[in-house]
Amino acid sequence: MRSPSSQSRDTVGTTLINHWQRGVPVSHERVFTPTLIFFAVLAIIGLTLSFIRFVSPLGPFSGMNDAYAWGIWKTFNVMTLTALGSGPLALGIAAWVFNRQKLHVVMRAALVSGFLFYSTGLIALGFDVGRPWNFYSAIMPWRWNYESAMLEISICMPLYCALFLSFEILPLILERFYYTGNDRTKAMLVRVSPYLRRMYPFMIIGAYVIPLMHQSSLGGLLLLAGTKINPLWQSPCMPLLYLLAAGLCGIGFVTFLLLITCLRYSRALDVGVLIELSNLLSCACLLFLAVRFVDLAWRHQLQTAFSFNKMSFLFFLETSLIAIPAIVLRFKSARETPRTLLKMATLACLGGTLYRFIPTTIAFDPARKASYFPSLPEVLISLGYISLGIVGFGLAVKFFAVLPGDNHDWNHVFRPIGHIALPLKWLRRPSRTSVKEIPAKSKGETPSLVSR
């Protein structure tokens, strides 16, 4: 019944069991699992190297050169991975603008993952630019070059992450303080809450308009590269296609993330929400493909696509990765099978990220003979930022009510923040935190703190 691959259909009636009703923290798992420690080590290596990079020139550190001036920190961590972090944009628009109310329950997972993708991307950007100390110009509008896509990105991305995304994840942080805090905290939060609710609809307008701008500007960046980019990708439609790719990657990644985390933490799945997500995913893929092919036909590049060289192979790889989920998820049986949905969401994410990555590096042919391959520190730093995001998500699901679950699974007791220091427990006397604080609500599950 609780296994994620088991059927979630109501055995009596025809209605689906609605398992995802609210955010519920993962309280029956250890905080520091070997996997999390592995990623934490990767993140520490990456961050250490980043700080070495800060005092060292870019040249010896990375594989970048004057012909390939942008390495994977920009092209992969920022231009590609923020597409996966566009879940709050795509699902937020679906939920709040198009009133798909089922999606409200997965917004928290989308928001936290999106915030982590954006913030790690921005850290990557901060270490990638050569003269970051001049970035204070960002708060001086008279220095702005309003027609530069780069300006749009360098201002809107930090603004979106620091203001709008942070505001959107504020409720889930305050919720924890409300339930764990003393009476004064509670009273204060009760007083603040109506103001937050009043601001909320206005803030989410910004939270949707601003990423629409910068996600399309990421494609707009490449317009200036002109003929350096293969004609299969270089197109005036690139801003729109980058935006649509962000949409499909965002939906695909949230689906993927929910499926694997629910599998990992033994949460029941909610077929109703998953059907909604897969329907959206398939529509986003179809829309992307339609625009892609109309654009190719409009620019008379369809024969280039069928010329069967390296670039046409890449085009087919990317297109089929998006086309397969688009078609398969049209079938009801596929939408209702979590295993198929997981595969299709993975394919869609791969296809969308490939579309975003290829024109920046693989299909980028500079004026002179040169090559680029990321150096080892470059790769380690890039992996370090991704690992930092994974660690962040791993901690967030355990300390905050991020993952969707049943209402009755949770009695609003949060894991004490002191659990973050648990790896050190063999170094000190037994923790004073009461075991009873985390009761075993779910059937058959032993609270891990008791077992240790």
Add this chain to the structure above:
Amino acid sequence: MSVALNRRQLLRGFAGVGGALAAVSTSAAASEEHPAHPVAPADAIAMLFDNTICTGCRACMPACNEANGLPADSLMSGGIWDMPSDLNSKTKNIIKVYEEPNEPGYAFVKRQCMHCLDPACVSGCPFDALKKNEWGAVTWTGSLCIGCRYCEVACPFDVPKFEWDHWNPKVVKCEFCFDQRLTKGQEPACTAVCPTGAVIFGKRNDLLAKAKNRIDEAPGKYFEQRVYGEHEAGGTQVLYLSNVSFEKIGLPKLASTSLAHYATKVTSVMYKWLTGPILMAGVFGFAIRHNWNRHEAERPDREKKTGFPDQL
């Protein structure tokens, strides 16, 4: 109270959209900021390089280094003399040679910034570190540059170079000796020192006429009977005459449309007075307000049914 506030703000939003739309429609008739084929202003300066005159003496290279305070790039020569392999962070100007395989003869080419009429690097530079100055010289201001290297991605001529080996990296490119010589009433170091007149300095219109005159006087001498830079990437302020194909001497084949026009023709309309974003915010705001109010109205019921406070 809150609904009234929302409505007033919404109305203000719509008024903003209307104003912006009106502004766009009135300014549409005004001159385009990035025309597809920009016209050089009358005071635009230029360089004309004629590779049938260049003897490859490379006198312009040390002159350039001296005027710009650049070190000698002596990596290839084992630390003996300036011997750059291409434009790089120590070289703003270079003479390169092209040799025809299996045939006698060779051709020289002088490479430096082309000072486009509508430069892609200037249009992409986020904080105007690169800008088009008086007479059309494209210069770089270090205090504004964040080192994003978008100029390197954008430049179709592969000109801006980044100091990869420096902790405080500069973007190095020919600036037409703007601060060093032009503002003092002198011509650029390279044209001043050229002993044969292979590269000459003057007003762009004059030099273009001169170049066309040279073609007319010696039909068949020059490749394709045309001046490179007249139309390339919307036109450049460095003009080339060559007796071999321009592509062979490393000048890329480019369309006559300015890259800045291509990159901004859609976004400049969408972002004019922030019309697109404001319009989008208006539409979203309308739907969000509707859905939000319903969500809030249903909240007490929902909370009563589940017994838990609503989560955002």
